[in-house]
Amino acid sequence: MTNKDKYEKVFIKCFGLDKSKLKKDVKYNSVPKWDSVGHMNMIAKLEEAFNISMEMDDIIDFSSYKIGIKMLKKYKIKI
Amino acid sequence: MKKSLNSFDLLEYQPNRYPFLMVDYVTEFVPGKYANGYKNFTNNEWFFPVHFKDNPNVPGVLQLEAMAQMLTIAITTLPGLKGKVTHALEHTVRFKREIRPGEQLILKTKVLLWKRGICDGFAQGFLGKELACEANMKITIPEILENFIPRKRNVKKKL
Numbered sequence: 001m002t003n004k005d006k007y008e009k010v011f012i013k014c015f016g017l018d019k020s021k022l023k024k025d026v027k028y029n030s031v032p033k034w035d036s037v038g039h040m041n042m043i044a045k046l047e048e049a050f051n052i053s054m055e056m057d058d059i060i061d062f063s064s065y066k067i068g069i070k071m072l073k074k075y076k077i078k079i
Numbered sequence: 080m081k082k083s084l085n086s087f088d089l090l091e092y093q094p095n096r097y098p099f100l101m102v103d104y105v106t107e108f109v110p111g112k113y114a115n116g117y118k119n120f121t122n123n124e125w126f127f128p129v130h131f132k133d134n135p136n137v138p139g140v141l142q143l144e145a146m147a148q149m150l151t152i153a154i155t156t157l158p159g160l161k162g163k164v165t166h167a168l169e170h171t172v173r174f175k176r177e178i179r180p181g182e183q184l185i186l187k188t189k190v191l192l193w194k195r196g197i198c199d200g201f202a203q204g205f206l207g208k209e210l211a212c213e214a215n216m217k218i219t220i221p222e223i224l225e226n227f228i229p230r231k232r233n234v235k236k237k238l
Binding site: 044060 | 219
């Protein structure tokens, strides 16, 4: 499984999304399940999937699918 | 040595008050790990005359509340969290048996995960050795959780 597969899987599973929706970008609060609790759940799943521990500022700035891809580069995760 | 909290001490860690305090005594706890104790239900409880007149029993929502309040103590006994208010996020609860006046609900709660203001936990309520209710619970300390959500940062930037 590639990093992109893992990344997409977390979004699909946490927010109950269709894969096609991810291409258009998905933002915080733009889908019903990406609320504050969904956000923390998604961050926890990403940390588990990539074996990383994200910093507080990065968790706050992680406000969309596309921003997340850029964010993970900081943790040496290339999507 | 086991740590416990009597009916007065626990008020420092549990912000609910009469008639909504659903924990009488914490018999044992380890901060961030678990909290056990009990709630006695006497005929004097405010809800028995109305739930129900001819068949008094503890409302399920209050059994759930008792489990949530005990789980809260497992978290608020962590350093710096004394007296913090918690909110429920998601609970899946199963009720097994009615609880009647005069019975003691023994509460056993376990923290499965505590991270960034969210607690995943599991709780059970027993009458003697008989399971009366159990729940998978997710609770939060909003004051902590709010520090991690994107909306807050965006608001600050606009200001």
